[in-house]
Amino acid sequence: MPNKDHDQQVAEDMRAESLAAKLTKLYEVMSPAGEAVSDATVADGIFEKTGVQMSGPYLCLLRTGKRTNPTVQNVQAIAEYFGVPASYLIDAGADAAIESELRLVKAMRDNGIRDIATRLSGLTPESIGNLAGIVDRLRELENLPPIGPTDEPST
Numbered sequence: 001m002p003n004k005d006h007d008q009q010v011a012e013d014m015r016a017e018s019l020a021a022k023l024t025k026l027y028e029v030m031s032p033a034g035e036a037v038s039d040a041t042v043a044d045g046i047f048e049k050t051g052v053q054m055s056g057p058y059l060c061l062l063r064t065g066k067r068t069n070p071t072v073q074n075v076q077a078i079a080e081y082f083g084v085p086a087s088y089l090i091d092a093g094a095d096a097a098i099e100s101e102l103r104l105v106k107a108m109r110d111n112g113i114r115d116i117a118t119r120l121s122g123l124t125p126e127s128i129g130n131l132a133g134i135v136d137r138l139r140e141l142e143n144l145p146p147i148g149p150t151d152e153p154s155t
Contacts, residue, residue, distance in 0.1 A: 020065035022089055026082045027063065029106045039063070045081055052077035 031037040040056035047053050054074055061067035062078075070078075072086075079086040088098050107113050120128060136146060 018092055019068065019070075019089055020063055023059075023063045023078070025102060026084070029102045029109075030082060042081070046077050049081050050077040 027037055027042070030042075038056065039059040043054050043056045043059055052073055054077070058067065059078075062070060075089050076086050079089055084098055120131070123131075139146060
């Protein structure tokens with residue numbers, strides 16, 4: 001016979017791990033390159049943006065998985081601050097579209113990538129396609145995995 005207390009604890013641990021991992025990823029994406037964002041800074045930002053008050057230590061507990069059941073109001077405020085849907089924080093598993101956007105945002109925070117992206121402005125679609133081919137070849141030479149085209153339709 002299954003142990004309900006054990007099953008509940010396992011489910012809660014998985015939810016905590018998922019929430020903690022997602023919060024950690026959001027912190028990494030939102031931080032300037034090479035700089036860590038403090039829990040207190042995020043708490044202040046959440047209050048400024050949403051009017052919902054929470055402490056830095058509380059956010060730390062959520063990020064480390066030591067607190068696992070935030071209020072709906074807190075989840076909504078955290079999500080609004082980071083610009084993601086609340087469902088991203090509470091649903092199990094990864095949302096592929098949001099994960100892709102977060103990787104793009106993180107990459108664009110890199111000065112070198114941002115500089116190259118800025119230089120693409122005004123180039124024809126053919127030139128951009130040629131450049132993508134060159135980048136794919138460079139990735140291959142450096143034994144990096146291929147990165148496919150975006151899911152967005154071209155205009």
